[in-house]
Amino acid sequence: MRILLVVSYDGTNYCGWQKQNNCITIQGEVEKAISEVLKEDVEIIGASRTDSGVHANGNLAIFDTDSSIPADRWSKVLNQILPDDIVIQESKEVADEFNPRYMKFSKTYEYKILNRSYPLPTYNKSAYYVYGNLNVDAMKLAANALVGEHDFIAFAGAGSQVKTTVRTIFSIDIIEEKLDPTTLGDSDDLLKTGRLIKIRVRGDGFLYNMVRIIAGTLVDVGMGRIKPEDIKGIIESKDRTKAGKTAPAHGLTLLEIEI
Incomplete structure (x- = not known):
């Protein structure tokens, strides 16, 4: 059995x-x-x-x-x-022939970013703390450029050993959740109250560190270091150094595998 x-x-x-x-x-x-x-x-x-x-x-x-x-x-x-x-x-x-290693399926990952003035210890193990007002609209524009079938070698970590670096991203959703006020200051001050930004990526497979590099690149877009219109060129360059840094592992969760 x-x-x-x-x-x-x-x-x-x-x-x-x-x-x-x-x-x-x-x-x-x-x-x-x-x-x-x-x-x-x-x-x-x-x-x-x-x-x-x-x-x-x-x-x-x-x-x-x-x-x-x-x-x-x-x-x-x-x-x-x-x-x-x-x-x-x-x-x-x-069934006896069922083997997830050799079957076609889609995976959904979620990367969480805590965006506020100070860290919250309750998120230390589950979200990447980023200070600075991230431009979520710019991040969404950049994410749209990543959707589809591409050679994602520019978003692969060193040591990735695969036959092909072509992958298909079906969707990238960026979800913004405002946190409850936790200071004595103005509750409308976004960085004081903070927000949780979730980058949800669904695709047919991912290269080594690919989702974390996508997350790091989108953070750079949100901070203004990379422009949304630069993403197409980064993909076409096939150059890892053109994309953003690899975001920390603790912000990443494998949500679901659909077979």
């Missing part, structure tokens, strides 16, 4: 998804929990190898077992063993 798991996690304390020697990872913790139940070594296959510090609401993983435990019970069984920052949201049986 092949079991599909929907795995959510806070990636703060982990060296990413993929199992590594001498480092705690999401894959390693989930495999350890399954092996504890089955009393044998088990290897899981994940759909997305998120980086160190990156979070997920719905990563996917599969494993095979001859256990009599019903497929839909595995989530409850594993959640009793796993640490609190890893939770299996759902488990179900899938």
Whole structure:
């Protein structure tokens, strides 16, 4: 029987998804929990190898077992063993040929930016703090230029080993949420009260650090360091140095994988 798991996690304390020697990872913790139940070594296959510090609401993983435990019970069984920052949201049986590593699907990532005068500790592990009034309208214009099929090599981190750097971005939505006033000052002062800016990117796949580089580039646009009309040229240049910096990992969450 092949079991599909929907795995959510806070990636703060982990060296990413993929199992590594001498480092705690999401894959390693989930495999350890399954092996504890089955009393044998088990290897899981994940759909997305998120980086160190990156979070997920719905990563996917599969494993095979001859256990009599019903497929839909595995989530409850594993959640009793796993640490609190890893939770299996759902488990179900899938066909034996089902393998998320080789199937076509879309992924949705969300990058969160805390934009205000001072950091808020409650966002330290989940949002990138940026001081300075970001121009969200300019960021939206720049984001529109990234939508579609392009060679995104200018937005790929060093060490990306893939057959092609062409990817398709289906949509980029930038959502602005004003925060409640947290100062004694004027509640209309945007930087004092602050806002959470969410960059939600949906595509058929992403290169190494691609979403974080997109986020860093859009921050540069919001700060006026890059113009929205420059994005087309950055893509065409295929030059990583033309795009913005790689935004920190802790602001990124894998929201969903659609198969």
